[in-house]
Ligand SMILES: [Zn+2]
């Protein structure tokens with residue numbers, strides 16, 4: 001198993017990929033993953049594992065990628081520590097870039113499913129952008145997380161707090177208004 005310094009380093013030379021294709025397993029260190037994710041609210045304590053296979057179909061190359069790992073963060077509702085499992089499967093077809101195409105080829109892919117290659121195939125850049133896009137915007141420890149009581153700050157996953165018993169005075173005013181109609 002190879003150790004990749006960063007995922008971005010994964011570049012393939014299409015000329016060297018024959019009919020049999022290629023297959024590789026990589027381990028990416030927690031530090032390298034943390035710098036890729038570049039999010040101070042996420043920490044990475046274990047290595048990530050990447051497996052990829054590239055097969056040739058005449059001029060076209062087809063890449064299948066699996067990314068597995070874990071990030072640690074805090075639940076946005078109850079603020080408790082939590083783990084988010086990354087288990088991403090990607091498939092991309094790569095076609096030869098037309099001669100007039102210039103600049104960064106990965107930035108010009110037509111869709112997540114179709115990209116371009118020239119002398120190199122920038123598989124690492126594709127993996128990084130899809131990985132970042134796959135992460136949640138808001139992390140919650142579970143769908144049923146009850147969060148914190150907005151009044152006393154108790155973690156409601158551990159049981160109801162005493163605030164629930166005393167009705168909010170603001171709601172009493174609303175109830176009185178309703179009764180007048
Ligand atoms: Zn939670």
Ligand SMILES: [Zn+2]
Pocket residue numbers: 149150151152153154161162163164
């Ligand atoms: Zn409370």
